Structures are given as C-alpha cells and as structure tokens.
Amino acid sequence: MHRFGLKLWSTNENYVMEAQKLFAADYFSYIELFVVPGSFGKCITLWRNIKAPFVIHAPHYMSGLNLSQYSDRQSNFAMIREVMEFADMLKADEIIFHPGVGGDIQETIAQLKDINDQRILIENKPYRAIVDELTCNGNSPEDIKLVMDNTGCAFCLDIGHAIYSANFRKVDPWEYFNKFLELRPVMYHLTDGDFQGVTDQHKHFGEGDFPIERILKTIPQDSRITIETKRESEISLDDTMEDVEYLMRICNCSGSDVKA
Secondary structure (H helix, E strand, O other), rough: OOOOEEEOOOHHHHHHHHHHHHHHHOOOEEEEEEEOOOOOHHHHHHOOOOOOOOOEEOOOOHHHHOOOOOHHHHHHHHHHHHHHHHHHOOOOOOOEEOEEEOOHHHHHHHHHHHHHHOOOOEOOOEEEOOOOOOOEOOHHHHHHHHHHHHOOEEEEEEHHHHHHHHHHHHOOOEEEEEHHHOOOOOOEEEEEEEOOOOOOOOOOOOOOOOOHHHHHHHHOOOOOOEEOOOOOOOOOOHHHHHHHHHHHHOOOHHHHHHHO
16 A cells, blocks of 8 residues: 655644654654755754654755756755755655756756765656746656656656646646656655646645546555645644545555555
C-alpha cells in the first residue's frame, strides 16, 4: 500500500504535538518539512525531538529562492546552506527543489550542479505561477528530464501541477501524467482540485473533482505520497487526518498498512 507523508513548515510549532500523535497512530510514514528561511536556529530542536523520517523541501519562488535566475545566486545559496543544515540534522535522504520561475532552465541546471548533493529531487510545476503570471520552469516532462539528465537528481511528481500544466497547454492530462511517470518518480505530492483548471487549489479530498481513485491506482504500490491539502485550523491537524482516512478508504487499507 502507499505510504503517506505529512507536509509541515519549519515554523509550525503549533502542529508539533499533533504531528507526533498522528505519526504514532500510523497515519503518516514521514514528515515533509518545508524550510522557512531564517528558521533553523529557533526551530530545529522542535523537529529533532520527533522520531519520524523526514524529507526536506527547500524554499521556493514565493519564499525568495529562484534557481532559474543568475541574479539570485548569492541569496539562493545562503538559503540553501540552511536547507542543508536542516537535512543534515534531521538525517533526511531527500531534499526537494522547485526549478524556478520566470527564468532559464539552463541556469536551474547550473545551480543544481553547484549544489552537488545526491539527495536532491526536482519537482515539476504548473505552467503559470500563482503570482505575477510568470511561467514556471519544469512544467513539462521534457524540462524535468533535461534537469535529471544533466544533474543526476531524482524526481518528485506533483500530480496537481501535472494536471494544471496539461490543461494550460490544452493537452490530455492523463497522457501528460503518464509521460511524467516514465521518469520514475521516487515520491509524489497529492491534493484535490479542479480537473479542468490551471491553478493550484490544494483542496481537501472530495472537495474537488480530481479522479483520486484512478490516480492512486496509477501510482506504483508502496509509493510515498505527501498530502498537500490546505489547513483550516491553527492548532489541529484533524482535517489532514480526515484527508488520509479518505485515501485509506479508497485504498481499502488501515493505518497500519501505510506505515513505513
């Protein structure tokens, strides 16, 4: 059965106790931790105390890190040093990066080569960024393959991003999805959303019209799938727990079946 991951931000002190409970109850197999720039000193101890496997997610364009812009190199690498500190301290085997926005995919490749870390995963993006109507790098299977071939990094497939990029290009989402699957992703991101849309929505499962059951059947068994649905509460993860229970019902499995 699939293994589900809990997506949190490094500053989410408010969710630490809830995260511990859900991991202990076998709702999640790992935590994917998004690094908020400047949070290492204050927040690393919170996460070191949780006995769970971690995947690290580097900051993205909206947090100031843009690998596709040469002019951002200095600030990028300052943030990346902190990302590596989180990964080292939490013994993470994977570090997810976005390819950048409004820039050059060759610059993305050059900066990933300079980082030179075997833990890097590249994540695919929608065609359009949420802000500024900029084009996202890595919105196609061809872009992702180019990055992988030139850097040796592995691949994290964001399923919603693939659907939205296909819709923007007016091509069949399933054909696009299958082309991404040919790149052998090592993990996945999943939410619900508008299957005809072009913009990220991060809806709870059942609130959108993504064909979730078909998607889960298409993903290889025992895959890691990070749940990226929105949060309704500042203190509780009950809505995320309900999202996992929704997927478990589709998978016809119990919590113990998805534990790593």
